[in-house]
Amino acid sequence: MRWLRLYARSRQIFLSLPATVISGIAAAIPSWSGEQHSPDARSLVLALSAGIAVASTGLGGQDVRLDRTGSLSWAWIRAAHALGIGMAAVTVLLALQVTTETTTLLVIGRAACGLAGLAAIGAAVFGAAFAWAVPFAWCAVAYFVPPSGDRTVEIAAWMFQPADAAPSTWMSAALLVTGLVTYATAGPRPSVLAR
Amino acid sequence: MVRSFGILRTELRRSVAPSAGGVLVLLTLGFLYLISGPWEKGPTMWTAQWTSMALWTRFLLVFLWPLAVGFGALQGMRDHRSGMTELLATTSRPPLSRAVRTAGASALTLTAAFACPVLLGAIHVHTSDGHWHTGWLPLSLVGALSLVAGSVFGMGMGKVAPSALTPPLLAAAALMGTLTMQQAQDPMAGERIVPLRFALLSPANGPVRDVLTTFSASVHAGQVIWLAGLGTTGVALLVAARRRARLAAVSSALAAGVIALAVLPPTSSRTYVVDTVMAAPQCNGRVCVTRAHSSRLPDLVGPAYQALRIMRERLGDQAPLTMNESTVQQAPGTVRPRSRTTLFLYFDDWSVTHARGTDLVRSLIASGLAPTCLSPEDGSRRKIREIAAQSVAVAWATGELEPLPGTLWSRDEAMALAQPVWETLHSRPEQEQRSKIDAMRRAAFSCQGDPLGALTKGGQP
Numbered sequence: 239m240r241w242l243r244l245y246a247r248s249r250q251i252f253l254s255l256p257a258t259v260i261s262g263i264a265a266a267i268p269s270w271s272g273e274q275h276s277p278d279a280r281s282l283v284l285a286l287s288a289g290i291a292v293a294s295t296g297l298g299g300q301d302v303r304l305d306r307t308g309s310l311s312w313a314w315i316r317a318a319h320a321l322g323i324g325m326a327a328v329t330v331l332l333a334l335q336v337t338t339e340t341t342t343l344l345v346i347g348r349a350a351c352g353l354a355g356l357a358a359i360g361a362a363v364f365g366a367a368f369a370w371a372v373p374f375a376w377c378a379v380a381y382f383v384p385p386s387g388d389r390t391v392e393i394a395a396w397m398f399q400p401a402d403a404a405p406s407t408w409m410s411a412a413l414l415v416t417g418l419v420t421y422a423t424a425g426p427r428p429s430v431l432a433r
Numbered sequence: 434m435v436r437s438f439g440i441l442r443t444e445l446r447r448s449v450a451p452s453a454g455g456v457l458v459l460l461t462l463g464f465l466y467l468i469s470g471p472w473e474k475g476p477t478m479w480t481a482q483w484t485s486m487a488l489w490t491r492f493l494l495v496f497l498w499p500l501a502v503g504f505g506a507l508q509g510m511r512d513h514r515s516g517m518t519e520l521l522a523t524t525s526r527p528p529l530s531r532a533v534r535t536a537g538a539s540a541l542t543l544t545a546a547f548a549c550p551v552l553l554g555a556i557h558v559h560t561s562d563g564h565w566h567t568g569w570l571p572l573s574l575v576g577a578l579s580l581v582a583g584s585v586f587g588m589g590m591g592k593v594a595p596s597a598l599t600p601p602l603l604a605a606a607a608l609m610g611t612l613t614m615q616q617a618q619d620p621m622a623g624e625r626i627v628p629l630r631f632a633l634l635s636p637a638n639g640p641v642r643d644v645l646t647t648f649s650a651s652v653h654a655g656q657v658i659w660l661a662g663l664g665t666t667g668v669a670l671l672v673a674a675r676r677r678a679r680l681a682a683v684s685s686a687l688a689a690g691v692i693a694l695a696v697l698p699p700t701s702s703r704t705y706v707v708d709t710v711m712a713a714p715q716c717n718g719r720v721c722v723t724r725a726h727s728s729r730l731p732d733l734v735g736p737a738y739q740a741l742r743i744m745r746e747r748l749g750d751q752a753p754l755t756m757n758e759s760t761v762q763q764a765p766g767t768v769r770p771r772s773r774t775t776l777f778l779y780f781d782d783w784s785v786t787h788a789r790g791t792d793l794v795r796s797l798i799a800s801g802l803a804p805t806c807l808s809p810e811d812g813s814r815r816k817i818r819e820i821a822a823q824s825v826a827v828a829w830a831t832g833e834l835e836p837l838p839g840t841l842w843s844r845d846e847a848m849a850l851a852q853p854v855w856e857t858l859h860s861r862p863e864q865e866q867r868s869k870i871d872a873m874r875r876a877a878f879s880c881q882g883d884p885l886g887a888l889t890k891g892g893q894p
């Protein structure tokens with residue numbers, strides 16, 4: 239327990255979790271105001287990407303190289319952390335009761351998997367401080383891709399496609415697996431200046 | 434002098450600036466060239482005219498601007514990340530001198546990144562038949578300024594709050610802002626979440642709807658004031674060491690925001706104005722188009738005169754005399770302007786833009802005899818009856834019933850409706866035919882009643 243608390247503190251989870259909740263609340267406001275029964279899946283996915291972007295800053299500690307000297311099975315811890323980011327972001331939205339529709343829940347779940355994978359890729363390739371840009375940028379651009387049944391669109395804007403779009407689901411799964419494997423094995427890229 | 438360039442060169446190599454610029458260029462070009470959307474088709478596509486090119490590239494600021502702010506914040510945290518704030522505080526070099534070079538590197542790369550799609554678009558517009566004018570320049574200059582100001586503001590925020598959470602939080606908040614404001618900027622927006630004046634503070638405009646509309650000068654002025662204030666706040670935050678200096682820094686953006694809100698126009702009609710250069714009429718006798726579409730004039734004149742002549746033969750002095758492209762900004766759900774003496778042309782109408790030769794003649798006769806009341810995208814039963822009535826009217830003028838151009842999806846249905854009406858009409862004496870056509874035209878010009886119904890039973894006094 240003590241280890242978990244210290245780990246959470248070193249990963250700034252006590253800061254990033256409230257931020258994730260706030261971004262979820264921003265997306266949930268339309269569903270609470272009563273005019274709209276349920277906010278559309280697109281704005282929920284956008285809120286999800288903001289939550290994951292914020293949480294991804296914790297994919298690296300204060301000193302990555304010092305961390306590595308600890309005799310812990312880092313690969314599993316890293317994989318669990320990356321997966322946990324996606325799950326936490328979904329849990330926040332579920333706890334806020336943003337939607338009751340199964341299809342919307344499926345879209346959110348798929349988006350969370352892929353975006354968590356992207357954040358993990360970002361942390362492994364660019365470092366934890368820069369990881370947010372990868373899921374955030376992809377999501378922000380894809381938001382403006384007009385919906386169509388086209389295969390290219392289903393892959394490029396995978397997080398905003400209807401729940402039954404198979405290429406989008408495969409894309410999300412591929413990103414999650416790539417992210418988890420890369421991040422678990424390589425770890426976060428150390429900052430150039432950290433010694 | 435030489436040394437300051439040396440620092441700038443180092444910043445260009447060792448800061449976030451080049452990668453930020455690279456990411457922005459890749460996203461912009463990938464979006465414009467690879468994704469299919471309203472920016473790459475129709476008369477308002479981004480490579481069609483100078484103004485539409487400038488407006489579509491600025492449309493992309495909706496996601497480019499938040500990224501610039503976020504990357505700026507990453508840059509502003511660099512001193513803190515590398516644990517050298519205290520060391521830097523001991524040097525005699527003024528903080529402003531450092532800040533200007535770091536900000537300058539970002540300003541250079543972001544301006545270059547924004548200029549890339551604009552230059553590519555300029556080549557496209559120049560090689561196609563876009564009409565050159567300078568009205569688009571302020572649009573793109575404000576766009577580039579917005580990226581610089583946003584990134585410098587992000588740097589200041591990163592310096593003040595050097596937490597790893599600052600960049601993603603700032604970027605997410607900025608995206609929420611640009612998204613909301615872009616929706617509220619849309620001239621066709623029904624109920625605005627934020628007032629238009631406030632929404633215009635965001636540099637990301639909505640989708641381009643026509644090539645004759647542009648922003649008024651007061652929009653540019655207000656946006657420049659606001660963005661300059663935001664950038665000043667960023668620089669001031671970068672150099673501010675004490676709490677009081679930071680508060681003073683924020684006041685710059687607030688003051689600029691207040692002044693900008695006073696300058697920005699409150700209503701849609703004063704925000705979006707007709708581009709007088711692009712809307713200037715270019716005529717060939719009695720056929721006029723706007724300068725934006727002047728390249729269409731040579732192809733149009735022949736069929737236009739033929740259509741005017743046929744209508745003159747059949748309608749006599751009730752036939753339209755001239756043909757003009759309409760420059761009226763039309764709100765959705767409203768009826769297009771119509772006149773019995775002038776035939777109004779619309780270049781967003783597929784049948785006008787794509788039809789050639791006799792097809793174009795028939796299409797022009799159709800809008801001269803019975804201008805449409807419903808939009809071309811309308812798919813209702815009423816629209817099909819309208820097309821059928823137009824087809825019969827053209828058949829009456831030319832003597833032959835043929836499908837109208839540009840009615841692909843409804844062609845069979847419209848023809849099935851038109852066939853019996855045309856056969857009955859054709860069998861009647863000339864006088865009765867004319868009185869039925871007149872009744873149909875009354876229905877079409879007033880947009881009251883059913884034009885096709887008027888053809889079957891109209892004409893009886």
